[in-house]
Amino acid sequence: MFLFIGSAQGFGMSCSLINTIGCEVAYPSYIEAVPVSMPPSTTAQPIPFDVNGNLRLDMIGNVPSPDSSPNADEEAALMVWSNVWDKTNSTILFDTVPFNGATNSTTAPKCRLGSPHSSAILDFDGDCLADIFLTCQEPDDQLSYHIWLNDPAGGDFREAQSGMLPKGTGMISFGDVGMLYYSFILQC
Numbered sequence: 475m476f477l478f479i480g481s482a483q484g485f486g487m488s489c490s491l492i493n494t495i496g497c498e499v500a501y502p503s504y505i506e507a508v509p510v511s512m513p514p515s516t517t518a519q520p521i522p523f524d525v526n527g528n529l530r531l532d533m534i535g536n537v538p539s540p541d542s543s544p545n546a547d548e549e550a551a552l553m554v555w556s557n558v559w560d561k562t563n564s565t566i567l568f569d570t571v572p573f574n575g576a577t578n579s580t581t582a583p584k585c586r587l588g589s590p591h592s593s594a595i596l597d598f599d600g601d602c603l604a605d606i607f608l609t610c611q612e613p614d615d616q617l618s619y620h621i622w623l624n625d626p627a628g629g630d631f632r633e634a635q636s637g638m639l640p641k642g643t644g645m646i647s648f649g650d651v652g653m654l655y656y657s658f659i660l661q662c
Contacts, residue, residue: 499631500644514538516549518587523595523604527626530533530557534606536587537570537579546613549605550586551579574622574630583633585610596632606631609639609646617643 512643520535533555539548559567561600572582587593590610598605603624617639622631639646 477617506589512568516587516589518589518591519585520555521593521595521606523606525554527603528557532557533568534573536585546586548579550584550610551576551582552585552608553579555621583620587611588617590645594646594648596648601626601654605634607646607648611636616641619646628646 497519514537516536516538518536520533522533524530524533525532525534534552535555536549536551537553553570554573555568556571557567558569572579574583576582576592585608588609591611592609594607595604597603598607598621601624603626605624606620606622608618608620608622612618616635621634621641623634624633
């Protein structure tokens with residue numbers, strides 16, 4: 475996958491993501507764009523969110539096994555596409571690292587995201603930090619859920635709750651009903 479990174483130079487305007495059509499701005503379209511490659515994901519789309527609170531968009535998901543023969547355990551490892559882009563090295567946008575401070579994909583938390591999946595980023599514990607709700611495809615094709623709470627004291631996330639979802643569970647959505655600032659699970 476390729477993204478185009480560039481800026482509208484000389485116009486005081488910067489575009490961080492440019493599609494193949496170009497940057498949709500009211501300024502003249504002099505764009506200096508450089509294609510950058512991104513690490514691949516499995517068929518389940520990665521979930522965009524700011525993992526480390528630096529206000530830069532990262533993503534979490536599964537990375538395909540580097541071998542020609544897929545390794546199910548390796549592909550179930552939760553990985554982060556950490557946003558490392560800067561102006562001095564504009565050819566690297568993301569670096570893939572194991573989730574939650576793990577040292578490699580073997581020790582990373584396991585969750586094979588379903589395709590499609592009902593994962594969400596929301597605040598479960600009211601601390602105004604992004605927590606993670608993941609739906610995972612188990613080896614027997616049943617779905618499980620995992621709730622990871624953002625732990626600023628520890629600098630990472632901690633798994634607060636997990637369990638199996640009933641057979642036949644469809645897409646799961648969240649909503650703030652009545653603006654009570656509580657999240658409710660809506661299951662279809």
